[in-house]
Amino acid sequence: MGICLFAMLAAFLWFGWPTSNYGTQYKHVSTVAGTSGEFGEPFGVAVRGRDVYVSDGQSDKIWRVRGGTPAVFAKGLDTPSAIAFDKDGNLIVADSGTHTIKSVNSAGEVVTIAGVENRSGFADGDAAMALFNAPIGIAVSNGRVYVADTYNDRIRLIEDGKVTTIAGTNNGYADGVGPEARFDTPCGIAIWRDKLLVADTGNRRIRVVEPDGRVWTLAGNGDGDLNDGLLSGATFVQPTAVAVDRNGSIFVADGNAIRQLANDVIPIVRTLSADRRGLQDGKSIRARFNRPSGVAFDDAGNLLVADSENRLLRKFEQKPSGHTITADEIAALRDKPEEFRAAQPARWPYDPPTAKRDIAGTLGEIRGEMQPGNDEVWFHNGLDIAGIYGETARFIRDEKVLRPVAIENFGNSRESIRMPTLGYIHIRVGRDVGSVAFDDRRFQFAKDDNGQLSSVRVPRGTKFGAGEPIGTLNAMNHVHLIAGRSGGEMNALAALTFPNLQDSRPPNIEKVSLFDEFWREIETVAPNSRIMLKGKTRVVVRAFDQMDGNSDRRRLGVYKLGYQILKADGIALTEPKWTIAFDRLPRGEAVPLAYANGSKSGATGETIFNYTVTNFVSGDEFREGFLDTTQLENGSYTLRVVAADYFGNESSKDINIEVLK
Numbered sequence: 276m277g278i279c280l281f282a283m284l285a286a287f288l289w290f291g292w293p294t295s296n297y298g299t300q301y302k303h304v305s306t307v308a309g310t311s312g313e314f315g316e317p318f319g320v321a322v323r324g325r326d327v328y329v330s331d332g333q334s335d336k337i338w339r340v341r342g343g344t345p346a347v348f349a350k351g352l353d354t355p356s357a358i359a360f361d362k363d364g365n366l367i368v369a370d371s372g373t374h375t376i377k378s379v380n381s382a383g384e385v386v387t388i389a390g391v392e393n394r395s396g397f398a399d400g401d402a403a404m405a406l407f408n409a410p411i412g413i414a415v416s417n418g419r420v421y422v423a424d425t426y427n428d429r430i431r432l433i434e435d436g437k438v439t440t441i442a443g444t445n446n447g448y449a450d451g452v453g454p455e456a457r458f459d460t461p462c463g464i465a466i467w468r469d470k471l472l473v474a475d476t477g478n479r480r481i482r483v484v485e486p487d488g489r490v491w492t493l494a495g496n497g498d499g500d501l502n503d504g505l506l507s508g509a510t511f512v513q514p515t516a517v518a519v520d521r522n523g524s525i526f527v528a529d530g531n532a533i534r535q536l537a538n539d540v541i542p543i544v545r546t547l548s549a550d551r552r553g554l555q556d557g558k559s560i561r562a563r564f565n566r567p568s569g570v571a572f573d574d575a576g577n578l579l580v581a582d583s584e585n586r587l588l589r590k591f592e593q594k595p596s597g598h599t600i601t602a603d604e605i606a607a608l609r610d611k612p613e614e615f616r617a618a619q620p621a622r623w624p625y626d627p628p629t630a631k632r633d634i635a636g637t638l639g640e641i642r643g644e645m646q647p648g649n650d651e652v653w654f655h656n657g658l659d660i661a662g663i664y665g666e667t668a669r670f671i672r673d674e675k676v677l678r679p680v681a682i683e684n685f686g687n688s689r690e691s692i693r694m695p696t697l698g699y700i701h702i703r704v705g706r707d708v709g710s711v712a713f714d715d716r717r718f719q720f721a722k723d724d725n726g727q728l729s730s731v732r733v734p735r736g737t738k739f740g741a742g743e744p745i746g747t748l749n750a751m752n753h754v755h756l757i758a759g760r761s762g763g764e765m766n767a768l769a770a771l772t773f774p775n776l777q778d779s780r781p782p783n784i785e786k787v788s789l790f791d792e793f794w795r796e797i798e799t800v801a802p803n804s805r806i807m808l809k810g811k812t813r814v815v816v817r818a819f820d821q822m823d824g825n826s827d828r829r830r831l832g833v834y835k836l837g838y839q840i841l842k843a844d845g846i847a848l849t850e851p852k853w854t855i856a857f858d859r860l861p862r863g864e865a866v867p868l869a870y871a872n873g874s875k876s877g878a879t880g881e882t883i884f885n886y887t888v889t890n891f892v893s894g895d896e897f898r899e900g901f902l903d904t905t906q907l908e909n910g911s912y913t914l915r916v917v918a919a920d921y922f923g924n925e926s927s928k929d930i931n932i933e934v935l936k
Contacts (some may be wrong), residue, residue, distance in 0.1 A: 276838065295547045301547055301578055304562035306598025307681055308725045309587040310604045310799075311347045313338065316586055316677050316695065317517075317581040319358040319413070320569040321366060327573060328366060329581060329588055330355035333695060337366065337379060340588060343598070349383040354675065354736030357413040357444040357463065357516070357569065358363075364613070370646065372675070372736030376422060377432060388420070390832040395716075395734070397427045398438075405438035407431070407718075409734030411679055412464040414471065421471055425679065426719060426734045429474060430461065430484055441471075442490050447722050448497065456490035458482070460732065462679045467525070473526060474514040476679055479538070481514060492723050494536055494544055496552035497931050501532060501550045509544035510528040516681060518570040518578075524580060526568040527828075533580060533591070547591065547691075552762050552897075553862070554585045556599040564589070566678070584761045592602075610696070610759055612769040612858070619672045621772035622741060624699065624754045625662055626669060629774040633829075635753050635824050638766040639857030640832035641866065641884065644875035648859045650827040652870075655832070657698065657757040658767035665708030667898040668754050671771070672697060675738040677825060685730050686912045692733065698757030705731050713744065752880065764860035766834070768921040778822040782833045783926035786817040787916055788885075789930070805911060805933040811901035814838055815871045816928075818918045819882065830882040832857065834921045838888050838902070841929075842914040851917045854900065855886055856893040865897035875911050886918060904934045 279395075307327070309317065315333025322328070327340040332354045341346040351374030361367055367388070370554040385713040389402040393610030396406035398790050410431075412423025420433040423440075429443035447457035459477025466472075471484040472493070480495035494506040495514075502510040512530030519525055523538035531552040537545050549555070569581035578591040586608060590597060622628035637658030642650035662668070665802040674694040682704050684690045703710060704805040705718030710728060717737050739745075748754065758767035765893030792811040819830040837853035855869055869887040869892040889900045902914070914930040 293524060294554070299522070299524070299576055299578075300593060301559050301591035302547065303592050303595045304556050304559050304603075305590060305592060305595065306556055306577065306600040307588040307590050307597060308340045308343050309596075310600060312586070312608060314586045314588070316583050316584055317586060318356050318568045318677075319369075319634050320571040320579050320581045320588070321360055322571050322573050322579070323364065325359050325574060327571075327579060327588065328358060328582050330358050330368065330569070331581075332356065332371070335372070337368070337383075345540050349379045349385055351385050353679070353856045354376065356411040356735065357589075359413045359415045361420070362418065367413050367415055369410045369413045369422065369725045371411055371734065372545045372738075374407045374409055376407070376410065376413070376420065383728045387890070389422075389438055395426075397410050397424075397429070398440060399431075399440055402433055402436050402438050405431075407734055411735060412463045412474070412793055414464045414466050416466045418900055421464055421466075422609075423473065425462055425476075426732060428458045429463065430458070430464065430471065442488050444485050446477075446619070447478075448475075450482075450491050452490070453488040456484075456488075460680060463514065463528070465517045465519050465525075467519050468523070472519065472525060474517045476513055477514055477772070479511040479514065480527070481511070481517065488890065501530060501546065503527070503534075503545045505544050506536065506544060513680060515566075515580075516570045517561060518576075520576070522574055526570050528570050528580065531564050531566060533564065533567060533570070533578070551863075552584075554582075554587075554600065554605055555881060556589070561593055568679075596859040602895075609763045609859075610671075610765065610770075612765050613771045615759070615765065616772055619741065621774050622671050623773055624660060624668050624671050624745075624756060625666060626695075626742070628669075628742065630773040631773070633661040633824055634776075634831065635661045635769065635829065636755070637820070637834070637857070638764065638833045638860060639869070640876055641870045641874045642877055645867065645870045645872050645885075648870065651841050651865050653863060654860060654866060654869075655876075656764050657700065657755045659755050661753045662748045663749060664748055664752050666748045668699060668702050668748055670680060670694075670699075670739045670741055670743050670745055671756075673738075673740050676733050676735055679735050681735075682731055685933050688749055690749065691755075693757075693760045693761065694739075696758075698755075698762055699745050699850045700755035700757070700763075701749055701751035701753060703749055705733075707835055708747050713746075715744075715909065759859075766921065768834075769858055776822075778922040778924065779925040780920075781798075782818050782820040782822060782918035782920055784816060784818045784916065784918055784926055787914075787928055787930055788812070788815045788817070792817065805931040807933050807935055808902075808904045809935050811903050812889070813887060814914065814916065815885065816886045816888050816916050816918065818886060818926075819884055820862070820918075820920050822920075823916075830876075830884070832884055833886070833918045836886050836888050836918045838914060840902075840907070840917045841915060843911040843913070845913070848912075853917075854888050854891050854893075859894045861897060863893050865892045870898060870899050905936060907934045909934055909936055 328440040337349040361848040399405040408426040451456040461775035463474035473482040497511040516528040555563040565584035640655040759765040791811040835856040
């Protein structure tokens with residue numbers, strides 16, 4: 276209670292007396308740069324005059340953006356993260372991949388100012404001998420460089436050629452002074468008057484470090500949901516970056532949203548953007564982001580955002596003035612399956628790398644059960660590749676970690692590691708079947724008070740090669756493989772090549788059901804008789820797919836479905852209209868449009884896929900639709916439903932209908 280009262284009093288004192296003023300009203304979001312695909316992973320943002328500088332963790336560069344056009348400013352870095360200018364105009368960089376802090380002068384020349392190149396660890400002392408562990412956060416003030424030493428869970432200071440630790444010790448959560456305080460993967464820091472703000476990512480809180488090293492919690496209670504409200508009651512998902520505007524208002528990049536610690540009558544946390552992942556400009560409350568990682572203010576007071584997974588630099592502004600990204604530009608930014616497929620050699624996520632494995636689940640399948648009022652349903656976003664309990668899972672491509680928190684769900688069945696373009700789920704990451712840690716320093720484990728492993732992290736910038744071990748299969752007995760960047764997931768069958776995989780089995784259409792627009796089922800009649808239709812009709816197809824080698828009990832989702840209408844003489848009025856396609860992962864809101872009631876699948880129980888083929892679901896597009904018989908002349912027709920797999924195998928089923936207006 277005492278700590279809570281202190282935090283509330285401190286918030287009043289340091290925000291200033293309540294004014295019922297949110298400060299700048301950011302009502303619109305636009306795109307500043309990156310629509311031509313220049314950025315690999317924009318992460319940090321800094322502003323000098325009219326120029327905006329952006330660190331790129333994937334391409335190991337710093338970009339300078341002038342007039343919306345990016346140009347390379349500096350090279351030779353390794354997974355640069357947060358950036359900030361010092362008083363002399365040098366750009367200070369947290370170079371996570373080399374575990375160092377670097378400085379870039381106006382000519383783009385790079386020098387190391389603290390840390391030992393490519394050596395991780397923890398040590399204070401002379402800057403040239405000090406050790407960091409993949410530092411991510413940077414803040415600069417009055418000749419001092421503050422560092423969020425992310426995987427050492429400490430806040431460090433570089434001053435006069437020396438490195439000291441201001442606050443933090445082992446991983447955890449605790450307020451206190453200096454080493455009494457604990458952080459969990461702190462990523463973002465910013466100067467706030469004479470103090471430091473810390474985006475304490477793993478603890479899901481915003482913390483404050485006083486000049487004397489005293490640490491207290493400003494906002495967040497540690498829960499992992501996104502909820503606005505009072506500072507102590509608001510919840511954060513994964514705060515990664517923090518910035519303070521000229522009026523002292525605080526802005527946070529949190530999960531897939533941008534938040535503000537607003538100074539109303541009582542200080543509160545409010546969300547400025549939509550809280551769901553995506554890419555959308557326009558009104559700020561509807562704008563969507565995808566792992567924003569850096570925030571800063573330009574000379575006009577606009578809030579700049581490094582939208583990492585969308586690979587764009589975007590901004591919040593008071594009035595619409597910037598560029599609104601178009602659907603064509605969004606499509607152009609996405610990886611193309613054929614290019615993705617050709618990027619690296621083919622292999623399976625096991626050894627031997629060319630030995631064919633059973634496919635146990637495909638992209639787009641429903642998970643959960645579709646029933647009225649049940650929101651716990653979602654699209655399966657990957658490819659399930661069967662293995663054996665305890666078998667070693669392996670990376671299928673060379674990649675480096677970019678997400679500050681790349682491993683999630685430690686110890687449960689959905690434990691995973693997310694690389695930039697591939698994800699691997701259902702794995703004991705970094706440990707064997709007995710949960711004994713691999714002898715591999717890239718996997719950094721923490722232990723509980725009983726000496727048991729309690730978590731594992733892989734620092735940003737860590738590199739893995741194809742064929743290297745990820746970990747071992749847990750009780751789910753398969754690798755759930757995600758192909759594509761977060762938010763741009765593709766069907767792995769199209770985006771990857773798996774040696775010796777083939778399929779000659781067409782989908783199986785079990786049943787076709789017809790409903791009116793109010794979901795009242797239209798009675799079927801004797802075989803070969805015609806069903807009378809009038810007005811708008813919904814067509815639901817119960818179907819599943821199988822691949823060569825699948826057992827009879829294995830039921831997979833269908834790659835695409837559609838329908839067409841034929842005249843009584845068999846002449847098609849139109850080509851097959853493909854209405855549901857799973858070449859890319861649809862948005863989550865589309866689940867009830869793709870699947871009708873009764874659909875269900877999961878690790879156990881019966882699998883039923885009821886596809887509403889008169890609706891349209893493909894990628895980002897989804898809408899309700901009907902077979903509108905008012906567009907047809909009275910008479911006899913054939914309704915043909917079609918289902919196809921990725922390999923080109925098709926099956927169809929004909930229903931005789933009679934149209935009456």
